[in-house]
Amino acid sequence: NSLYDSDGFDDRKNNLRRKIDAILAAIQKYFEEIFYHRTIPTDEIKDKLTAFFELNGFTVIRSTHDLRLISEDNGSASFEIAHFILSEYEKKSVIYDDLCEVAKGFLTYKGLYYFLDDKKNHLGSKFQNVTFYLDCSLILDILNYDTTSDYNAITELVRLIRRCGGKVATFQ
Secondary structure (H helix, E strand, C coil): CCCCCCHHHHHHHHHHHHHHHHHHHHHHHHHHHHHCCCCCCHHHHHHHHHHHHHHHHHHHHHCHHHHHHCCHHHCHHHHHHHHHHHHHHHHCCHHHHHHHHHHHHHHHHHHHHHHHCCCHHHHHHHHCCCEEECCHHHHHHHCCCCCHHHHHHHHHHHHHHHHCCCEEECCC
């Protein structure tokens, strides 16, 4: 009904791109010092990080200490990335915080696109008896205290979860 002001979205997107670039540069430096002793191309590091998030993205957010269980036998890329994340976690660095934010975004992206393709009809039962809890920022969005676009996005997410058999709730 009206023109959408994409400045806020563009700012967040550009900020996240800067964070990802900083993460990739930090991994590149870490690999050079610890594992390879040579510079690894950024595209190769991006592929390794993406593959790592595919297998272990939730572990980064849920239980970083479980990353210690990843061995070289599980795949050297996962092992190397896991040690990088543990190193940043122990330093309590901004890179670790940014990694968590990127991991959450990656998991959200994978979840949405996975359930939006043709496979969603077969996976409705996977959300049966699963409750998704909204954090404070999402509660503000669903109560329409933020922008209209945020409200529309969260209502669509809730609709998608419910359509796939899940429940949406908040903590008291």
